[in-house]
Amino acid sequence: MEEQIISVKGLSHRYGDLKAVDNISFNVEKGKIFSFLGPNGAGKTTTINILITLLPIQDGTVSISGYDLKTQHKSVRKSVGIVFQEETLDRDLTVWETMEFHGRIYSLPKDVRTTRIDELLKVVELIDKRDELVKNLSGGMKRRLEIARGLLTRPKVLFLDEPTIGLDPQTRYSVWDYIKKVNKEGVTIFLTTHYMDEADQLSDVINIIDNGEIIAKGTSNSLKDEIGKDMIYLETDKDEKSTQILKKISEIKKIKSSSKGLVISLNVEGSRFLPKLIKKIENEGIEIKSVNLKKPSLDDVFIHFTGRELRENQEKKKNKSIMGGMN
Amino acid sequence: MGAEFLTIFWRDMVKFWRLKAMLFASLIQPILWLALFGPAMGSFFENNMMTMPSVTGVVSVNYLTFMSSGIIAMTILFTCLYSGIFIQLDKQTGLLKQMMASPMEREHIFFGLSLSGTTKSLIQVIIIIVFGLILGVRFFEGFAPINIIISLLGILLFVVLFAMGLMFLSLAIAMKIQSHEGVQAVITLLTLPLFFASNALYPLESMPIAIRAISSINPLTYFINGIRYFSIGSSFNSFGTQYTYTNADILISFAFLFGFMMIMYFAATRIFRKAKVV
Numbered sequence: 001m002e003e004q005i006i007s008v009k010g011l012s013h014r015y016g017d018l019k020a021v022d023n024i025s026f027n028v029e030k031g032k033i034f035s036f037l038g039p040n041g042a043g044k045t046t047t048i049n050i051l052i053t054l055l056p057i058q059d060g061t062v063s064i065s066g067y068d069l070k071t072q073h074k075s076v077r078k079s080v081g082i083v084f085q086e087e088t089l090d091r092d093l094t095v096w097e098t099m100e101f102h103g104r105i106y107s108l109p110k111d112v113r114t115t116r117i118d119e120l121l122k123v124v125e126l127i128d129k130r131d132e133l134v135k136n137l138s139g140g141m142k143r144r145l146e147i148a149r150g151l152l153t154r155p156k157v158l159f160l161d162e163p164t165i166g167l168d169p170q171t172r173y174s175v176w177d178y179i180k181k182v183n184k185e186g187v188t189i190f191l192t193t194h195y196m197d198e199a200d201q202l203s204d205v206i207n208i209i210d211n212g213e214i215i216a217k218g219t220s221n222s223l224k225d226e227i228g229k230d231m232i233y234l235e236t237d238k239d240e241k242s243t244q245i246l247k248k249i250s251e252i253k254k255i256k257s258s259s260k261g262l263v264i265s266l267n268v269e270g271s272r273f274l275p276k277l278i279k280k281i282e283n284e285g286i287e288i289k290s291v292n293l294k295k296p297s298l299d300d301v302f303i304h305f306t307g308r309e310l311r312e313n314q315e316k317k318k319n320k321s322i323m324g325g326m327n
Numbered sequence: 328m329g330a331e332f333l334t335i336f337w338r339d340m341v342k343f344w345r346l347k348a349m350l351f352a353s354l355i356q357p358i359l360w361l362a363l364f365g366p367a368m369g370s371f372f373e374n375n376m377m378t379m380p381s382v383t384g385v386v387s388v389n390y391l392t393f394m395s396s397g398i399i400a401m402t403i404l405f406t407c408l409y410s411g412i413f414i415q416l417d418k419q420t421g422l423l424k425q426m427m428a429s430p431m432e433r434e435h436i437f438f439g440l441s442l443s444g445t446t447k448s449l450i451q452v453i454i455i456i457v458f459g460l461i462l463g464v465r466f467f468e469g470f471a472p473i474n475i476i477i478s479l480l481g482i483l484l485f486v487v488l489f490a491m492g493l494m495f496l497s498l499a500i501a502m503k504i505q506s507h508e509g510v511q512a513v514i515t516l517l518t519l520p521l522f523f524a525s526n527a528l529y530p531l532e533s534m535p536i537a538i539r540a541i542s543s544i545n546p547l548t549y550f551i552n553g554i555r556y557f558s559i560g561s562s563f564n565s566f567g568t569q570y571t572y573t574n575a576d577i578l579i580s581f582a583f584l585f586g587f588m589m590i591m592y593f594a595a596t597r598i599f600r601k602a603k604v605v
Contacts, residue, residue, distance in 0.1 A: 049605050052428050053428065054424065054427060054428055054603070054604065054605050055603065055605060074430050077428065077429060077430040078430045082425075082428055084421060084424060084425070086421055087420070087421060088420065088421030088422055088424055088425045089420065089421075089422065090338070090342075090417075090420055090422050091420065092342050092345060092346070093338065093341065093342070097338070097341060101334060101337075101338050102425075102429075104331065104334035104337075105331050105334050105335075105426060105429045105431045105435075106429055106430060106431070107329060107331065107430075107431075
């Protein structure tokens with residue numbers, strides 16, 4: 001059995017009447033990249049804040065690296081690193097001072113600090129900026145500095161809360177590369193994100209979290225497999241009649257109708273099945289307007305489990321809060 | 328308690344040195360008081376109180392010398408109380424969250440910042456004394472060189488107690504109150520009453536009884552007593568008012584400031600330990 005570095009049982013957290021985290025349980029295997037995927041307000045940051053001891057445990061038990069979160073919070077603090085969602089840098093310090101400050105408040109000995117700071121600044125390619133003030137760095141550089149800082153104490157687990165939020169695509173990819181690099185060195189990564197591609201690219205294990213609950217977990221592939229091997233988007237002039245015909249085919253796992261036609265999940269590989277499907281429909285005298293074969297994406301997985309799109313969901317929330325403000 | 332507070336101190340001093348303009352800005356106000364208010368008020372008193380008999384055998388000091396201890400107190404009061412706002416900046420930049428998530432005990436955060444605030448105050452006090460002497464403040468008059476050194480050490484000791492106490496107070500307020508505007512309002516509401524209900528600019532004896540009552544529990548008054556004792560002497564006369572400080576008076580002042588500092592330390596410890604920053 002793999003070693004569990006984080007073990008969470010029955011964790012709940014309330015802010016007044018609002019239940020932010022609702023009885024979640026999970027284990028994180030050592031050396032893996034573990035992620036929470038979900039919309040804003042799903043409870044991701046609250047969970048992280050509890051795990052890094054910034055919020056008290058209200059309900060449930062947590063053990064990190066063998067330490068009990070409730071009774072040994074100082075040991076937990078020593079064994080985790082954190083990169084917060086928002087920037088947490090002192091802009092009037094230099095890159096080196098930022099690292100030195102962090103090393104000193106974690107009581108790292110001077111010789112360890114000296115070698116490790118330069119080592120890490122090389123890893124995140126900021127060694128040339130050693131004496132530059134933080135306020136003169138670009139957004140991506142600041143993110144890399146925060147990652148380097150999070151690693152300075154050689155944490156057993158590095159928490160990354162939305163690590164690429166607000167970064168341009170190119171910088172995102174380079175941050176992903178650093179995250180993978182760090183993970184290869186043996187650091188367990190706990191990642192939260194609301195970006196599908198980020199969860200897909202980085203994670204060994206994905207947990208889909210919504211309204212404070214984990215609603216699905218697995219690897220990216222196993223989650224996709226759960227909703228079918230391949231997907232066909234089909235548009236015809238008689239969608240209802242088509243559905244009746246297709247329901248009888250054993251290779252088809254599920255049919256959903258959407259505003260743009262039918263979404264068909266398959267049990268088999270799509271490229272070999274598609275000609276058969278087209279023939280069958282056309283034989284019934286139905287005209288096909290468009291057909292599209294694709295591999296299921298995490299977006300599809302998310303829609304499958306929550307019944308709505310991640311982005312759509314956020315828009316709705318935003319609208320709701322605007323409406324609330326107007327009342 | 329480890330030595331992590333020295334790291335907090337170090338960071339603040341690095342920034343202080345980098346933003347030297349702040350030091351100069353903080354010195355403009357006390358120097359204006361000494362250069363403009365002091366002489367103007369002094370000559371007003373001199374013109375109106377010429378008839379006052381001076382007591383023989385007692386040192387008589389001018390108004391500028393009398394009020395300069397008050398100006399020292401005012402500078403420390405303003406510098407330290409407004410320093411609490413720095414922790415609000417750390418809240419805004421998120422660095423405070425980073426510190427709160429570290430294994431370091433919370434006391435280090437405010438203790439380190441208090442230490443740097445006190446260091447800034449010591450620098451200011453030394454500069455004000457030097458400027459004051461140039462502008463005609465008659466400190467240490469008739470003191471033997473060894474007494475001047477002892478007096479300076481006494482002043483610095485009182486500055487440390489007073490400044491540390493004020494720093495603990497302002498950091499506790501800034502940590503407790505969530506909004507930046509709220510902190511600013513409370514601090515502003517605190518500074519001027521503390522300043523005016525003290526013996527900084529005028530003798531306690533001439534105050535209405537209510538203000539006198541406030542001033543008797545005002546740490547500023549005890550601090551100023553100490554500074555006057557060390558800089559002018561145990562017995563002097565200023566515009567008809569006779570001042571005598573016995574050793575017991577100075578010990579009481581010391582004890583009061585020490586008590587003030589310790590109470591503020593415990594209050595800040597409590598607030599920082601309980602604080603949630605997410």
